[in-house]
Amino acid sequence: MSFDTLGLSAELLRAISEQGYNEPTPVQRKAIPVVLDGKDVLAGAQTGTGKTAGFTLPLLQRLNDSPTGKGRRPVRALVLTPTRELAAQVGDSVKTYGRHLPLRSAVIFGGVKINPQIEKLRRGVDILVATPGRLLDHVSQRTVDLSQVEILVLDEADRMLDMGFIHDIRKVMALLPDKHARQTLLFSATFSNEIKQLANRLLNSPELIEVARRNTTAERIEQRIHPVDKLRKRELLSHMIGSGNWRQVLVFTRTKHGANRLAQQLEKDGLSASAIHGNKSQGARTRALAGFKSGNVRVLVATDIAARGLDIDQLPHVVNYELPNVPEDYVHRIGRTGRAGNEGEAISLVCVDEHKLLRDIERLLKRELPKVVLEGYEPDPSIRAEPIQNGRNNGGGKGRSQPRKRSGGGNGGGGGRNRGRSSGNRSAA
Numbered sequence: 001m002s003f004d005t006l007g008l009s010a011e012l013l014r015a016i017s018e019q020g021y022n023e024p025t026p027v028q029r030k031a032i033p034v035v036l037d038g039k040d041v042l043a044g045a046q047t048g049t050g051k052t053a054g055f056t057l058p059l060l061q062r063l064n065d066s067p068t069g070k071g072r073r074p075v076r077a078l079v080l081t082p083t084r085e086l087a088a089q090v091g092d093s094v095k096t097y098g099r100h101l102p103l104r105s106a107v108i109f110g111g112v113k114i115n116p117q118i119e120k121l122r123r124g125v126d127i128l129v130a131t132p133g134r135l136l137d138h139v140s141q142r143t144v145d146l147s148q149v150e151i152l153v154l155d156e157a158d159r160m161l162d163m164g165f166i167h168d169i170r171k172v173m174a175l176l177p178d179k180h181a182r183q184t185l186l187f188s189a190t191f192s193n194e195i196k197q198l199a200n201r202l203l204n205s206p207e208l209i210e211v212a213r214r215n216t217t218a219e220r221i222e223q224r225i226h227p228v229d230k231l232r233k234r235e236l237l238s239h240m241i242g243s244g245n246w247r248q249v250l251v252f253t254r255t256k257h258g259a260n261r262l263a264q265q266l267e268k269d270g271l272s273a274s275a276i277h278g279n280k281s282q283g284a285r286t287r288a289l290a291g292f293k294s295g296n297v298r299v300l301v302a303t304d305i306a307a308r309g310l311d312i313d314q315l316p317h318v319v320n321y322e323l324p325n326v327p328e329d330y331v332h333r334i335g336r337t338g339r340a341g342n343e344g345e346a347i348s349l350v351c352v353d354e355h356k357l358l359r360d361i362e363r364l365l366k367r368e369l370p371k372v373v374l375e376g377y378e379p380d381p382s383i384r385a386e387p388i389q390n391g392r393n394n395g396g397g398k399g400r401s402q403p404r405k406r407s408g409g410g411n412g413g414g415g416g417r418n419r420g421r422s423s424g425n426r427s428a429a
């Protein structure tokens with residue numbers, strides 16, 4: 001199937017072919033005609049499915065088909081995103097796909113000067129891509145008027161709620177035309193009850209579009225768990241990157257501090273690495289991402305918030321250095337690879353403290369993930385608290401009854417080197 005059959009204009013088809021896209025992805029096939037029809041959409045689609053073009057292309061076409069009169073341009077389409085990076089990426093897509101159309105767009109997010117944004121808004125924009133906090137700053141300074149918004153897009157709505165943006169979203173909604181007087185598109189990777197409630201409030205008889213099964217991970221991503229002692233994770237990571245000759249790997253840590261520390265340690269191991277997280281200035285985040293995309297930085301170490309929505313073409317490897325506390329975040333994290341039809345690999349380094357988190361993830365995915373113990377990195381059974389999965393992956397299934405080498409020291413404290421046969425298949429790295 002080609003893009004020609006979806007009802008898009010010649011200008012948009014030209015931009016699409018300049019991007020080198022041959023055929024629409026499933027979410028594009030489903031969303032584009034519905035959005036062109038003016039209907040509301042509730043879409044379950046993860047990053048990597050091509051959802052950005054799925055809403056941007058028809059949005060551009062609708063605005064272009066009904067131009068406003070002369071005078072200053074009102075904001076006619078508003079796209080809300082949870083993070084700065086995602087806002088910048090959506091903004092880039094709007095520019096790319098709309099390059100042959102006479103529409104203007106702007107991206108506004110926090111962490112950078114507000115004055116250039118004010119100046120841009122003053123000159124008039126048709127499409128505004130924004131994070132909620134900075135948008136409300138503009139509202140309070142009366143530098144933006146949202147009363148003429150015709151199309152609203154909430155991108156990665158689940159993450160917006162996770163990040164505590166619900167109050168900001170409510171405030172923004174109060175400034176927009178009523179839901180019957182605008183078109184609303186809501187995209188979310190997962191559908192929690194809160195998302196359903198939000199959808200009920202904001203959408204008007206939406207078409208439901210689902211491209212991947214609910215709460216499942218993209219099928220092209222090969223997922224694997226490497227059980228390993230906590231204190232040997234860094235060594236194993238460096239070893240995998242080096243021996244596998246990985247050129248580009250995104251690594252997730254749980255904390256900002258942990259991200260910084262790991263990036264520094266990897267540098268010491270001779271691997272070029274940068275950290276990206278919420279405490280970094282916008283300039284530092286942009287530089288880290290640019291270095292990673294261009295290939296100068298081999299390892300990007302990120303926290304969940306910073307990584308949300310990162311669009312890196314053909315990213316082959318994602319590593320969970322630590323499992324996320326919230327199982328849904330696992331889905332988001334590994335969705336950074338295997339995008340738009342490429343194959344990807346998602347590896348999680350799991351120590352004994354994290355077995356409960358792993359079980360939560362497997363419950364969400366409704367399947368067990370394969371466990372592979374790497375030669376030389378077998379977890380020390382003396383510091384194992386319990387079997388990984390129903391005792392099956394734990395050679396002998398006697399984990400809990402193993403005497404501990406150390407008492408009272410907690411898990412993962414690097415007990416004795418009394419290595420025994422450990423779990424799962426064996427394979428060399």
Ligand code: AMP
Nearest residue numbers: 021023024025047048049050051052340
């Ligand atoms: P998204 O899910 O919107 O973040 O898009 C994921 C990636 O897929 C981006 O790098 C897009 O440039 C790319 N992409 C989007 N649509 C297509 C398509 N029809 N064919 C090939 N690549 C695409």
